[in-house]
Amino acid sequence: MTKIAVLGNGSWGSVLGSMLADNGNDVVLYGNIDAVNEEINQHHTNSHYMKDWKLNENVPATSNLEEAITGADLLLFVLPTKAVRIVAKNVKPILDKLGTKPLLVTATKGIEPGSKKLISDILTEEIYPNDTDKIVAISGPSHAENVAQKDLTAITCASTNEENAKLVQKLFSNNYVRFYTNNDLIGVEVGGAVKNVIAIAAGILVGKGYGDDAKAALMTRGLAEITRLGVKYFGAQAQTFSGLSGIGDLIVTCTSVNSRNWRAGKQLGEGKHLDWIVEHMGQVVEGATTVKAVHELVQEKDIDMPISEAVYRVCYENADVDEEIKQMMGRSPKPEIRL
Numbered sequence: 001m002t003k004i005a006v007l008g009n010g011s012w013g014s015v016l017g018s019m020l021a022d023n024g025n026d027v028v029l030y031g032n033i034d035a036v037n038e039e040i041n042q043h044h045t046n047s048h049y050m051k052d053w054k055l056n057e058n059v060p061a062t063s064n065l066e067e068a069i070t071g072a073d074l075l076l077f078v079l080p081t082k083a084v085r086i087v088a089k090n091v092k093p094i095l096d097k098l099g100t101k102p103l104l105v106t107a108t109k110g111i112e113p114g115s116k117k118l119i120s121d122i123l124t125e126e127i128y129p130n131d132t133d134k135i136v137a138i139s140g141p142s143h144a145e146n147v148a149q150k151d152l153t154a155i156t157c158a159s160t161n162e163e164n165a166k167l168v169q170k171l172f173s174n175n176y177v178r179f180y181t182n183n184d185l186i187g188v189e190v191g192g193a194v195k196n197v198i199a200i201a202a203g204i205l206v207g208k209g210y211g212d213d214a215k216a217a218l219m220t221r222g223l224a225e226i227t228r229l230g231v232k233y234f235g236a237q238a239q240t241f242s243g244l245s246g247i248g249d250l251i252v253t254c255t256s257v258n259s260r261n262w263r264a265g266k267q268l269g270e271g272k273h274l275d276w277i278v279e280h281m282g283q284v285v286e287g288a289t290t291v292k293a294v295h296e297l298v299q300e301k302d303i304d305m306p307i308s309e310a311v312y313r314v315c316y317e318n319a320d321v322d323e324e325i326k327q328m329m330g331r332s333p334k335p336e337i338r339l
């Protein structure tokens, strides 16, 4: 039996942890909110993050990180991007003390502002310097609400080490979630992170009353700029962006009411302020963090990211949405295909 410590017990961490226990693994959840841990332990529910749903009854929750990771073969990071480095820094001395080297899997989707690092870079830096092979990223069109209902789902697991990607594929797969392996760790992470920014833009268009053509144009041109950033700055493979972690995740996040990023965008389009939206969401809106990192990259490198930049200005510079759309449509003519 594989022992798995799930770090982060919000919506995705709880659902993945419960699913992994259903798959026959020995799972413990780690989270920093005592009330959430108590509710999981006593009632097997997590009502703030996952309404009307029960976890596998064999999944305990704890706020004690050492207790959670002792004996673990695999640590699954399902934290908001801004918490990953903090928790990773706490994990490192515990693993050193225990003398163990579990596989690190990340389900977090984001780019860290300031460092402009992907999650696998943060985990490598903080836990296993110079050993990317011990890291696997899982990403794809998957909402906790759907997987909790055992909806059919397909997800990519990517690693620079094929055996480790295959191991995760085997542990995580079941008869309703199908995992595909991929060797482009960076491309998979970039797709999963930046689609959140495009999903905010998709929500903005809906909030403003635009229709299907606008949504399709936004998603297609959004994929073009995700690919441009991935290939030009991060060294990703262009083909990855036509897979589950690219176009697949972009489709679900730009069209689903389950998407927090899409809902945040819709509220922005309706005139609400980002601070109010994030506070009332009560769950992480990753695109609002990642757009800062993308903005920093655009400032430093010569990468054309017009949609992401417009989202940044609406979120952080009080830009007028109608004016941004007017500017976007009025840009100089360009060929469709270019990096």
Ligand SMILES: NC(=O)c1ccc[n+]([C@@H]2O[C@H](COP(=O)([O-])OP(=O)(O)OC[C@H]3O[C@@H](n4cnc5c(N)ncnc54)[C@H](O)[C@@H]3O)[C@@H](O)[C@H]2O)c1
Residues within 6 Å of the ligand: 007, 008, 009, 010, 011, 012, 013, 030, 031, 032, 033, 036, 049, 078, 079, 080, 081, 083, 086, 087, 107, 108, 109, 110, 142, 143, 144, 145, 282, 283, 284, 286
């Ligand atoms: N929800 C989904 O359907 C889904 C699907 C795929 C990927 N993801 C990604 O997974 C990541 C987590 O998303 P989520 O939806 O579970 O978020 P969430 O907001 O539902 O939950 C976040 C959890 O992290 C915990 N947390 C925050 N800071 C912490 C800290 N410093 N120490 C310990 N715990 C801390 C919170 O207490 C909470 O339990 C995000 O990057 C998201 O993009 C989510």
Ligand SMILES: O=P(O)(O)OC[C@H](O)CO
Residues within 6 Å of the ligand: 109, 140, 141, 142, 143, 196, 199, 249, 252, 253, 258, 259, 260, 261, 262, 284, 285, 286
């Ligand atoms: O709810 P969102 O917008 O954070 O999206 C969650 C997942 O990334 C969808 O695959």
